[in-house]
Amino acid sequence: MDERHRDTTIHRHSEVNTRVIHHGTEEKLGILDTWDSIRKSYLNTAAWVDWLNTWIPKLPYFREEEEQYQTLEETMAVELMMHDNEHGYFAVSKEVRSPRPAYVLHRVGQVVMETENMMVGVIMGWDAGLRAPPEWIKRKKYSDSELERAKDTPHYRIAFSGPDSSSVLIGYIPQYNVKLFQGFQPDIPRFLEHYFSHFDGEKFVMEEWLQEIYPDD
Template sequence: MPLPLDVGVRAGMVYLVLVLAIPIQYYLSNQMSVPSTQRDANLKRLLKTFYHFKSKYLSLPSWKRWCWSWFKKAESLRTGQKFIILGKDPGKDMGETPAKDVLTYRNPEGYFAKSTEVRSYRPTDVKFRVGQVVKHKIWGYRGVIIGWDAKAHAPEEWLNKMHPPDKTRWRDMPNYSILVDTRDRGTPQSTYVPQENIEVISNYEIQHPFIWDYFDSFDGALYIMRKALRYFYPKDG
C-alpha cells in the first residue's frame, strides 16, 4: 500500500537531513583549528546557505511541489497531454505555470496585471515588487504580489465601480495583483489593489493553493519568483 503524500514527503526530508549530517559534522570539526573570528564568519555563511537550501528543498511545500511535478509528468506520458510551460522558450526549465498563449487567450487585454508584456522597464514610482508580502490597509487581508501595472489596467466598467470619482487618483498610480491568504478570505482569490492601499509586512507566509505556481520558495521576507514569472518581471528579481 503506497504511503500518503505527506508521509512520503516527510520521510524523504528526514532521510536527506540524515545524509547531510555527516558532511556537516566533518566541516565543523575542521573549523575547530581555525581562528575564532574566521570560524564565526564561516559559520554565518554556512547557516545562511543552509537556510536558503532548507527554504527551497527541505520545506514541505517544495517537496509537495516536486512530487506533484513528477505526478504530472507521469500523467502527461499516460494521457499524451503536455503541460506547457510559461515563457519565451518552452524547451527551457521555466517552471510549470499557465502557458503564455493560454494567458493571452483568457485575458487578451492583459487586465489586472495579467499581461504577458515583459516589464523590461520599472518606473520609479512602482514602490513594491513581485514576491513581497503585503497587507491591505483598509480591509486588513494579507497576500503576496504576483504582478503589477504602472497604471490601473482594467475594464472601464470595473474601474467606474471600484475607483469612484473621489478616488480617480487610483487609476493613475501603480496597481498590483495580489494572491489573498485563504485564512483571511476562505475562497481562494486574487485582488487588484492601488498602491496607496497596501503596506509591506515580513515574516509571514501566505496560504493559497496556487502560490507555488508563481514562486519557488520563501526566504522569510520575500517569495522567490519561479523562472517563468521572473521572465516577465526581470527588474523585480
C-alpha cells in the same frame, strides 16, 4: 483580515447557504445582498463565484428582479477576468515590466497587507497604472479626481487565502492601499506554486517564466 472579520464572512456564507436549502423565493435577495457587499471591495473570490454559479440557476426570480439578476451575471463575468483575460487587465499581461519605474514601490513575491481589510497576501504582478475594464472602473464609483489619481497609481495583483483551504482571493489593489508586511509567510493554497518556487524568509521567489516578465523585481 482579523479573526472576527473572517468569522463574520464565513458565517454569512453558511447562513445564506442554509436559507437557500430551506426556503423558496426570498433567498435570492440574500445572495445578492451578500455578493454586493463583497464585490464593493477590491477582492474577488473564486469560491464565491463557483458557489453562486451552482445555486443561482436553481433559484426562481420574478420580472422585477431580472435587471438585478442581469447585473449580477455581468459582475461575475468581470470578476472572473481577475483570474485571466486576453486584454492584459488586472496585471495579467505578459508584457515585460522593464525598466521598473521608481514609483512602483513593491515587488512581485513580496508579502504585503491590504490596508482596508487588513488582509495579508502575496504580490503576483503589477501595472504601472490602472489597467482594468470600463465596467470594473464604473463599479468603483470613483469621483473625477479619484479616477485621475487611480489611473496614475501602480496597481498590484495580490493573492490572499480564501474562506477555506482550497480557495484563493485575488485582489487588484492601488498602491496607496498596500504596505509591506515583513517577517511573515502567509498560508496561501498551492495555487501559487505555478508562480513561485519557494519562500526565502523574506519573499516568495519567482519561477523563471515570471522572472522574465518582472526582471527588475
